[in-house]
Amino acid sequence: MARHLAMAAQLIDEDPERAHLHALAASRRAGRVAVVRESVAITAYAMGDFALALRELRTYRRISGNDDQIALIVDSERGMGRPDRALEEARSVDRAALPTATRVALAIAMSGARLDRGETELALGELEIPELNPDLAFDWSPALFSARAAVLEDLGRAEEAAFWQERAEVAAAALGHGDDEELIIEDAYEELADEPEGIELAESELAEPEAPEPEGIELAESELAEPETPEPEDIELAESAIADSETAELPEPPENPEQPEDAEKSE
Secondary structure, eight states, rough: OOHHHHEEEEEEEHHHHHHHHHHHHHHHHTTTTTTHHHHHHHHHHHOOOOOOOOHHHHHHHHHHOOOOTTTHHHHHHHTTTOOHHHHHHHHOOOOGOOOOOHHHHHHHHHHHHHHHTTTTHHHHTTTTTTTTOTTEEOTHHHHHHHEEEEHHHHOOOHHHHHHHHHHHHHHHHHTTTTOOOOOOOOOOOOEEESSSSOOHHHHHHHOOOOOOOOOOHHHHHTTTTOOOOOOOHHHHHHHHHHHHHHHHOOOOOSSSOOHHHHHHHHO
16 A cells, blocks of 8 residues: 555656556555545546546545545636535634645635636735735745736736736746755744744845754764863872972982992002
8 A cells, every 4th residue: 555655756747647546546445544645636636537526525524523635626627617516615624723835725726716706806815814924935925926917817817917027937947846956844843833034035146045954963972072181170289290200309418428448449
């Protein structure tokens, strides 16, 4: 089952049909596991089978009790040609309780549903969320900026649309989206999990993300610590011992040493 899920994740971008077959194979072996039903839903969505995606997404939500795929549910309703149902699904969850990335994805999906209904101004309003900051780049920023640029383009506000599209491209470049090199990110948000730090975007150049300090530095330094230097008292004792040995006086010779007999005869 795990191997099929791994293959589904690996193939979903380049070959969604084969990825879906792997997800279905995993489902036949462990159909009551939430992540398996989630994989079937995501691969079905990638294939454009929105009815199957909706069914599997609802099953996943029922098993897991999570709303973290609500944006995909809304988009699948849109794919079925039901923007009204999409907006109803979006309003059925507490957006404040969602993870930030899920909340942003939901805003983009709701904006799309508004566009489907011909409500362009309301579509723009759906994107007016606190995460819309042109000076910071998070993982969700390129998609959010691009969505706003598209709505502004539909409204005929070309200059503003160009600005947000340019910010989307800058954010994607700063985050390394599209690079072939694999980027491994460790737990950088342990202390501030709800408020991750973004990459500040400069106007003239791209700000490089600060590399997180590797974990375990303190442990490694403690293991390789140099031997402790002797206490000051020990040093003083050693120095005094050396001083005493250097200044020790030799025994004085006798005052009137007797001359040997041979010496008297020589005189």
